[in-house]
Amino acid sequence: MKKIYVLDTNVLLHDVQAMEAFEDNEIIVPIVVIEELDNFKTHSDERGKNARIVSRALDSYREKGRLSEGVPTNSGGTLRIEMERANVLPTGFVFNKSDNGILNIAYSLKLKEETRKTNKKPVIIVTKDTNLRLKSEALGIEAQDFITDKINFSELYTGVAEVETDASVIDALYKNKTVPLPAAGTYYPNQFIIFKSNDGSKKSAIGRVGNNGEPNVKLLSQTEPVAWGIKPLNKEQRFAMELLLDDSLDIVTLVGAAGTGKTLITLATGLQRTLDEEKYRRLVVCRSIVPVGKDIGFLPGTKEEKLEVWMGAIYDNMAFLADRRNPDEGEEKAKYILDSGKVEIASITHIRGRSLPQQYMIVDDAQNLTPHEMKTILTRAGEGTKVVVTGDPYQIDTPYLDAESNGLTYLVDRFKGQKNHGHVTFTKTERSRLADLASHLL
Known part of the structure; x- marks a missing residue:
């Protein structure tokens, strides 16, 4: 009909x-x-x-x-x-x-x-x-509602799976550094699998599904990754850093509540890969310009001075990272890094038409983007560029978007299964005890 x-x-x-x-x-x-x-x-x-x-x-x-x-x-x-x-x-x-x-x-x-x-x-x-x-x-x-681009958020891909198995499988993973994929279940390239023994013991192991087309799980290295002095505080941060430091991945998506460390570890790995290792020509950090609550109106000054108000979270994290390397000189060091031209703070509003080859690109607060805007941003990535997209689908400030229709969740759902994509959903807040309570109770 x-x-x-x-x-x-x-x-x-x-x-x-x-x-x-x-x-x-x-x-x-x-x-x-x-x-x-x-x-x-x-x-x-x-x-x-x-x-x-x-x-x-x-x-x-x-x-x-x-x-x-x-x-x-x-x-x-x-x-x-x-x-x-x-x-x-x-x-x-x-x-x-x-x-x-x-x-x-x-x-x-x-x-x-x-x-x-x-x-x-x-x-x-x-x-x-x-x-x-x-x-x-x-x-x-x-x-x-217009739902052709809506995702069932409760079933969103998390990038991590827990599997109960025989202790012999865990022993084989430690011995051979790799085991075949579990027979039951659906798994995607670069997905992390936490193996737990089904015999009641506390024996466990963590592996990562390969992205070379072979149906196997490789044991995660016992050496924790470090970037700009930042070490992972929990397994989810560990998984994220593994993906962020992996050159075989072109895009990484990180979803989690406020205070889980998404922006900090992403910025730390970006600075490591750009300034120290010179793997990328420049670090580009983008954020959507969406106010929380009532807008304060027009802002005076140059583009950089206007953006400084919106990019406070980026500047705070950069100052924190710089201060760990140079105590008491964090803000000055952060300003020096920004003035060096190796780091660019950009508004998503002005990214259309650009081509960004060989860059480490961070798209922060991506939950405020529509699927169409997300497509516009990702098509800016040139040859050799790595894109990291982060956000919290429960903190959306854009009208007519929700946890199921925003560009971030849409991207995670569409890219799962691609061998050059990795994803992790964060669940544990590390910022402070108060931030953890607020994210769970409010």
């Missing part, structure tokens, strides 16, 4: 290809959505860029016919721009609100479909606005 989908503006701004995601069904773009796209198109942020892309896409459909009458989409459906209709909403709905204008069109279409004797089409509002979905349901209109 064909359906009628009425799209909200936020769906098109979230995914510029959303109009091609509804197969052979009828897609309605209310005229109020066009008005909102027109308002957004002058913005210099990602929403403005997406609004311009969607407007050009809608304009290209005009070559196929009149949008007011409906034109075919590439996926076999039809696309129509629906003009404003006489108000049929019940008393209590403010008609001059954009959301209620979309709701009024959907409700009018629903009433029209109900008069048909045959071939009635269900009318569905697609929006990322929770309140609009609630109002739709109150009117008896089916409402859906």
